[in-house]
Amino acid sequence: SAKTIFKRRQARANEGYFPVDENLSMEMVEAQLAVYQQVVLYLHHQKMQVYIRKSLDKPPMYIAEKEDIGIPGWLSGEPIPRPSLTTIDGWKWLLLRKLPINWFTLSDEWQPITKESRIAYDGKPLELRLGKQNLRFYPEIPLGSRKKDLRKNWLITDPATFGSHLCAFARLRVGETVMIGRANRKYKTIFNFGKSVGKRHVSISNERGDLVITPLDDQRRVEVVRFEDSDRKSRIEARRYAALMELKKIYGGPVELYAPDRALATLTAVNEILEHEAYRPVDKSGRPGGLIELPPEKIPIFVGDLHAQVNNLLKILSENKFLEGIESESACLIILGDAVHSEIPGQMEEMESSALMMDLILRLKQLYPANVFYLRGNHDSFAADICKNGICQSNLFKKRLLELRGEEYVHQMEIFYDRLPTVIKSDRFLACHAGPPARKTSRKEIINLRAHPDIAKEIVSSRLKRSNYFAGYTKSDVKRFRKSLKLAKATPFIVGHTPLDRTGSVWIDAGEIKNHFILYSGRPEGPALLVEINNRIMPLSYPAEPLINIIGKMREID
Structure with a gap:
């Protein structure tokens, strides 16, 4: 523990001079330990053999997460038989320390x-x-x-x-x-x-x-x-071709930036939809409130932070009959905010992909107003403090939209941000962009979020409490949030905003909170999502595909 390490480092000051221990504090040790833990977990996820001791006199321990096999071969009680030196395999073992591979030939019989x-x-x-x-x-x-x-x-x-x-x-x-x-x-x-x-x-x-x-x-x-x-390959190609052609028809042609007039018309139409959005109680002033309450028969499809990965959204829409479900009104697409502003190094200042992402989302909302929902995230604003690695992406996005589409479009985008809902729920789930508020709230307050900017800010910007982030939300905050909206204790609570490592996309029971899901859909390797199937929230993932280019090369719409 950090406390034990702190005491030992204090004690060793009597044994010699240790410059790293000058001005040592408990906070420093806790911060260092958090970094060590992140490095160890990263190395473990990269398939390196990493071992940990509880103390210097204890044996090394192997890291085993919930879905790991957990026990390396050398820990098993039975010794691995070695091949005889009278065989080639035996000499391979002696010289290369490689055991023979037991190849298995499949047949038509079990x-x-x-x-x-x-x-x-x-x-x-x-x-x-x-x-x-x-x-x-x-x-x-x-x-x-x-x-x-x-x-x-x-x-x-x-x-x-x-x-x-x-x-x-x-x-x-x-x-x-x-x-x-x-x-x-x-x-x-x-x-x-x-x-x-x-x-x-x-x-x-x-x-x-x-x-x-x-x-x-x-x-x-x-x-x-x-x-x-x-016939599987031909079936897949036919199904995907039909789905991509449908997307091309929905968008109105190749997936490229709309002309300024069409972009403005689409955004203005969506702003009118948001003013009277389905399943959304109005606040005390008669304006659209901060909460959407879906009927239980709607199957939710959750998409996390996309951060300008347009191909990822196209991939989701073209797979698993998701688009068919949206069109038939049996399913609904729920995007948890932060669809804009790339997080890929070297692309953070490029804003055309963010504008294209919004063109696609706005078109979907225009066509399926009661089956596509976009929640507000912390990047869904032109606020000057939205920066990443010193790059103020909100300012760059606003500037680029002014260049591409003019002042009226930027004004309508500000209206769009203002009218976005913040929380969505049904009897079977609760979702928002970042996390629960840090204090007790109520359904009435969530609906009237404009009167409670402190709560609204927490919902779009809070993070899970971890060893390197002590100010985050905890299990008790999630429990209180569920209770405030009169949901059962085990109701799935789904957020984006805080990927817990650099390679994952879905975290189940995040922070050891039962049925708490964190979802990130913006990996360049391909998207992940959550969908409710048979009353259970299921994680799915897909490989990346260059669908913008593929759709652009498909034959013209009949």
Whole structure:
């Protein structure tokens, strides 16, 4: 703990001169420890073997997160058999310390896997049986990727539901290892595992496309079979083509900046919609309030901070029948704010992509006013203090909009920001951009947020309390926020704003708060989102695709 480290560093002052301990304080030690923890977690996520001791006289401990396999091979009780030196494999072990690979050949018949086995990548699907549960593995086929850049990722699906309306799935990317079983909450949520699946049934690694399958429970069966689906690629291409053509029709042509007149007309129309937005109680002055209350039959599709990654939003809209759900009014798209201002180094001053992102979102809102909702984030403003790495992005965005579209457009954008809702809820979820307010509030106050700017600011700018951010919100704040809106204790609470590391996109039970989700959808590697399926919030992710270019090259609209 920081307290123990502080005491030891104070004590060692009697043993010699330690310049780093000059003017030492408890706050300094806590800050340093927070940085060390971040570095260790980052190295662990990059697949490095990192070990931690509770104290200098204690043995090293392996880091095991909830979905990790958790136990390295050298810790298992059974020694790994070494091949005889009378074989080539034996000499490989002696000279290179490499054990032979147990290659597994798939067939059209179910075969058991009883030990670590490696299945070579051949671009074809396969099916895995865990107890009574079947999982189907499909090679991921992104559009527009050059062959040399193609990542041999896998989609893990439930054959009973995959391809149906708004279905769930998991991805296994190159270099990743996953433990599949009832103890993996994410997979249990997606696949609804029964008791025939063990708590820790099997581990699967993606080694450059090859699947390394290791049974973890001697009492439970693992079986595999080749699955033939020769028409899959053509089906995917046809489905995606239809979805992208529909997006092109919705947008009115190639996805490029609207002409100034059309951009202004679209924004003005949306501002009129926001003044009388569906499911939004008015405040005491008769203006649109800060809260949207959705009916329970609407299926929510949550998108986190996009930060000008237009291709990510296009990817979401073209997948999993999401657009079909929005058009049929059975589902609604909920963007949690901060769609603008790129966070990619070297692109933070470029504002055309932010203007294009807003053109797309505003067009969706114009066409589907009761099924597309945009919540206010801290970047949804022209305030001068919105800066990143010393770059005042709000000022740059305003300046660029003035150059592209003139003063009236900027004025209408300010009206748009002012009319945005801040919180959205139904009986089954609660969501906002950043976090809960730090004090007790009420439904009435949330509706009348214009009269409570302090609460509004906290909702769009607060962050989860962590070891390096002590001022953040806590479990009690989330609990109080749910209660203030008369929601059940375990109601999913969903926010964006605060990615907890540099590589992830979805964090479940964030801050050890049950059913608290943090979502970030702006990774250049591809988007993540949350969707409610069978009354459960499911995390989904997709690979990046150059959809702006693909849509632009598609044939003209009939």
